[in-house]
Amino acid sequence: MINIIVALSGNEKISKLIAKKAKQPYTKLILNKFPDGEIDIRFNKRITNKKIFLVQSFQNTNNLTLNDKIIETLFAIYTAKNLNAKKIYLIAPYFPYFRSDKRFKQGESVGINIMNQLFSVCDKIFCIDPHLHRIKNIKNALENGTNISLDKPIIDYLKSQNIKNPLFVGPDKESLQWVINVASAFNKKPVIALKKRESSRKVKIKLPSKVNAKDKELIIIDDIISTGNTMLENIKELKKYKPKKIYLIGIHGIFAENALEKLKKHGIIVSTNTLVNDADIIDVSDEIVKKIKRYIK
Ligand code: R5P
Numbered sequence: 001m002i003n004i005i006v007a008l009s010g011n012e013k014i015s016k017l018i019a020k021k022a023k024q025p026y027t028k029l030i031l032n033k034f035p036d037g038e039i040d041i042r043f044n045k046r047i048t049n050k051k052i053f054l055v056q057s058f059q060n061t062n063n064l065t066l067n068d069k070i071i072e073t074l075f076a077i078y079t080a081k082n083l084n085a086k087k088i089y090l091i092a093p094y095f096p097y098f099r100s101d102k103r104f105k106q107g108e109s110v111g112i113n114i115m116n117q118l119f120s121v122c123d124k125i126f127c128i129d130p131h132l133h134r135i136k137n138i139k140n141a142l143e144n145g146t147n148i149s150l151d152k153p154i155i156d157y158l159k160s161q162n163i164k165n166p167l168f169v170g171p172d173k174e175s176l177q178w179v180i181n182v183a184s185a186f187n188k189k190p191v192i193a194l195k196k197r198e199s200s201r202k203v204k205i206k207l208p209s210k211v212n213a214k215d216k217e218l219i220i221i222d223d224i225i226s227t228g229n230t231m232l233e234n235i236k237e238l239k240k241y242k243p244k245k246i247y248l249i250g251i252h253g254i255f256a257e258n259a260l261e262k263l264k265k266h267g268i269i270v271s272t273n274t275l276v277n278d279a280d281i282i283d284v285s286d287e288i289v290k291k292i293k294r295y296i297k
Contacts (some may be wrong), residue, residue: 006053049086095128172192194206206217
């Protein structure tokens, strides 16, 4: 046994699926939280000289914030290093701070640069469709990062839906990279909205002048749904054209501040299982296993 899949606190479900499909031993990292908030972690299997695949989805769950999970993951990585694991791979179905890719205001932190420094000790970081916006290549954000794209499971899901007359929509400019491949699988060109972000909770949306959405199945695809406001503002504009049905697809369903409940009133909400939520019906573990296979040998 030279490989071990280790589930951290973020997404046990996907960790188990990965271990099962990759036919590799599985264990769960033991995490203790002390009354003062400090933590310790423990590997309950020997990891010396083994290749370990830590799986962590950075989201607020199990009474831990995503920042708590960053500390947990760093403790696991540095402990594995200290215990002489042969290789340390991080599978991060959702890796945070990619949206913090520039100094927007003087004196402000650039989150992804800090994450890069902290996590550079990993041999490889497998990220699923990270938010590559101003930085186009993952390696320029996360030097050990590698990207897994989820076009296939999203296309497979939509093909199972008996959709007759779809209109694909990208809710902002950078969503083109995700919506274009899915739309092409249906021989369609997407409509791309323009978004002006005024704050973390307020966006304004402008659609192109002519949108032929009447009686169509609208499929709006974005990488992240956080507060849901990007989707809600798009829906507000698109509903004027009287579509037949609305699908809202978020690769990473963060659904902060009750977003899922707000969105449910407008259509069918679907996300992948990179994060745990009540709409995580598209399973992406096959794509992860395909990518990590050559590192398992
Ligand atoms: C950023 O541009 C991302 O692609 C998403 O559009 C954004 O994170 C969605 O955030 P929210 O749901 O809060 O509007």
